[in-house]
Amino acid sequence: MQVYIPNADKEFKDFLADQGLSTAQDPDTLYAWQLNKSFNKIDKFVTKKITFQSIQGQPIEETTNGIMPLQEDSIKPGEYDIYFFYTMSIPQTYIDQIYGLTKQYSIELTQRETHIL
Numbered sequence: 001m002q003v004y005i006p007n008a009d010k011e012f013k014d015f016l017a018d019q020g021l022s023t024a025q026d027p028d029t030l031y032a033w034q035l036n037k038s039f040n041k042i043d044k045f046v047t048k049k050i051t052f053q054s055i056q057g058q059p060i061e062e063t064t065n066g067i068m069p070l071q072e073d074s075i076k077p078g079e080y081d082i083y084f085f086y087t088m089s090i091p092q093t094y095i096d097q098i099y100g101l102t103k104q105y106s107i108e109l110t111q112r113e114t115h116i117l
Contacts, residue, residue: 030068030075032084045094049085054078090117 008016032050051062052075061074068075095117102109109117 026069028070030070032063032066032068041094045088045090047087047089049087051083051085053081053083055081057081088116 047064048066049062049064050066050068052060052068054060060080061068098109098117101107
């Protein structure tokens with residue numbers, strides 16, 4: 001889903017753009033937005049990095065926000081490999097909080113939950 005509201009204030013437009021919901025796009029920018037966000041805590045633990053490499057494996061450009069301005073000296077016409085990397089990093093404080101709750105309320109984590117932590 002994408003939304004364009006021309007008379008919205010800047011803060012709201014920035015929010016829409018941050019969530020990949022804006023259709024007001026710059027023609028000199030490459031967009032690779034993540035559209036499968038769950039809008040819960042897990043989104044804060046996952047980082048997506050997009051890397052353009054030459055076919056020889058030389059890094060050309062990369063972004064972690066899915067938006068890459070295309071300057072004349074960056075990505076020139078040619079063949080490239082595009083890599084999408086996802087990194088999940090859960091802070092120890094969150095892990096400790098979850099284990100604390102399991103003890104406090106006598107809850108058992110499933111195998112999947114334990115593996116994620």
